[in-house]
Amino acid sequence: MKTWLLASAALLALGAGSAALAQDVPDNMKKLQGMQSTGTSMDFRTVEQTGEYADQLKENLKNVKLPDGFKIDLYAVVPDARHIAVGPQGVATFVGTRKQNVWVVTDRDKNRSADEVKEFAPSIDFAIPNGVCFSKDGFLYIAEQNRVLVLPAAEFFYESPDVAVGVVVDKGDLVPASEESFNHTARVCRIGPDDRLYISLGQPYNVPPKEKSELYAKEGIGGIISMKRDGTDRQVYATGIRNSVGMEFSPGDGKLWFTDNQVDGMGDDIPPGEINKIEKAGQNFGFPWYGGGDIRTEEYKDEEVPADVVAPQATTIAHAADLGMDFYDAQSFPEKYRGGIFSAQHGSWNRTEPVGARVMFTPVGEDGTAGEPEVFADGWLNESGEYLGRPVDVEVMKDGSLLVSDDLAGALYRISYDK
Template identity: 65%
Template sequence: MNTKASMLCVAAGLAIVPYAHSQSDSTLKTLGNFQTTGKAEFTVIDQNSDRADAIRKTLETIRLPEGFEISLYARVPDARHMAVGPQGVVTFVGTRKTEVWAVIDQDKDRIADEVKNFAPSLAKAVPNGPCFSSDGVLYIAEQNRVLAYPAAESFYKGGDVMAYEVIPRGTLIPKQFVSYNHTARVCDIGPDDKLYISLGQPYNVTPPEYIDTFGKLGIGGIIRLNRDGTGREVYTRGIRNSVGQDFHPTTGDLWFTDNQVDGMGDDIPPGEINRQTAMGQHFGYPWYGGGDVRTNEYKGEKVPVEVVFPVSETVAHAADLGMMFYTGDMFPKPYQGGIFSAQHGSWNRTTPIGARVMFTPVDADGNIAGETVPFAEGWLADNGEYLGRPVDVAQLKDGSLLVSDDLAGAVYRIAYTGP
């Protein structure tokens, strides 16, 4: 296999950000002892700027079903995956850079009052994936470690926030496999109160010599572990790069998006929404590049695993990322219980596609009840220019929908206002 060719996905542009090792370790120790570091200088994002006005102008072009409205919730630089705090006061927004942002709506008017960086005294590297436990612990999956912040929603106002390592720096994956490609992690707490973390693999198509190693480590899969970091195991196998997951609120099954193989043409292979019903199930990669389309590199080989195919296929190269089950009651009945997901948009397709929020209907028994269709679109202009690139979706306490956008540097709010 041509290993160089298998790195086609590098245009995702994920840069490695090195830790200041000794400084980071020292700061964690200080914070763990409830001591101050003296480094509490915040970066505060102006919410009433010309840039905010320009984003609002773009939102006038977004198309939604009748009765829905979209507005600017907050300016948030490089906004990626989101975690809404249990109290509904702060939404924590990760990035593929070095910051996690605290988006604060103290007066609950559904517009952010303030946006500032979270825990500025602690260095971070690609802190893309925040998630909350039901008892208020914020977990953040970084490029190569996982931190826990107890009571983050209570102590976000200070520069020093209690934190400890769940997975120490440099041990989420072996250092030799750390890449600028496919290392934006996401996390969730499952119905079993365990932590689930996606581990995208660094190649477009995994070379044969790494298949067994990656399988043992959970690279190209989703790992599961206890919230204290013990009991790590590989829960999901055979995925390329999942950057969106959620658990069905009734069945408890894990559902996730997956990004398909690049370089096979404009229209194949399809993107995926997958449903996992048992630990250890295999979803086909690298023998399949998306759906039932075989990869060129493994096309002539017998598939050595039993494959679970996607429950919904999406258009090729639209880059399906964050997803969630809608559990609110603000939206009309047809949307309740279904999946909202974000398509980041293509980077290597002749005619660009994506940059929208999708909806997939799911019935009361937890089964797909129709095709995945556009819900909010218009960030991709007719001339092929991206005006925004949605990354993740999250639900506020009132049942409205948040959408993050790392190109515009924004978080939007979609609400249903009638009829």
């Protein structure tokens, strides 16, 4: 059963998809959906923003190399920081994790550094709430491992432990219980120009067995699904995707672009990572016939490749783990970067010599096609092969600066340009 939220200019009302709430909904969720207090303590878990740890992160940032005119600063200490959603009012920034917390970051004095980082909605039990995304009208969506929630007016309610919440996809209905894995379950979400909700569903294998093909095609596992914002009219939007942990709609033509992590265990230099563009619903991007780019997988090398497979717009170095991405649609960076894609490379585990742990830039031409990716911010992987940080996501802020999340160091960084 589904519940959803309806908003009007003056009122915010919580509606239920049926007359009674499901019996397995925890009591606190029933109360929140009924706009009732749960009795959760106002004593929020907060994160210290000064001291020895913050000082060391600032010291580590001295290793990061940027193009001339750019600088990077510590914006916030945020444990396990993954995907970022900047509130449309610019009041607060919400940060997902692969654990059980969502964090809310506030820069109250607007000095471009966080004053407060605290746990968001502590009365809700989250499970891998990696995917956070906003609609333009202020609804925060959280895509968990196997549930999707919507929280209206999150930039207002975040001051309280209790928040208005609706269930878009019930627990256990995002993917079948049989496919609820520990692997590739960091979901990402976006609201499209069509006002629909888009969610990536990584498949749990390195290369899935053939007997899973029919189920995965039906459910959109190893693909991207879309639905109305109330969770109805679920559709499979794209297939042939191994594990996308970054996607964004182009501000130019409104097309959905996404990164894709490719097959492990094929060697240091193959297959490449991918940046892809979806031109229309139903397109197939080649996995598992291809492990990345035009490199065939061993498991499917004798299988006929579908004729309609779409090649990537751009490829990246093998095993760098391309994750979050965002289009630069602001004005404060030089003209070169406007309309292009910033993306985070988390860094390799499956390589003799590690690569990645950096922020990339990919230009996008007036014709809507991608140019060659280039390194933009580098230095979280030092010369001895030690990770000082692992970038996960990037998000353009209201002032045109770029936020970068790091789940190893547990931080958000702010990259700005000084003309």
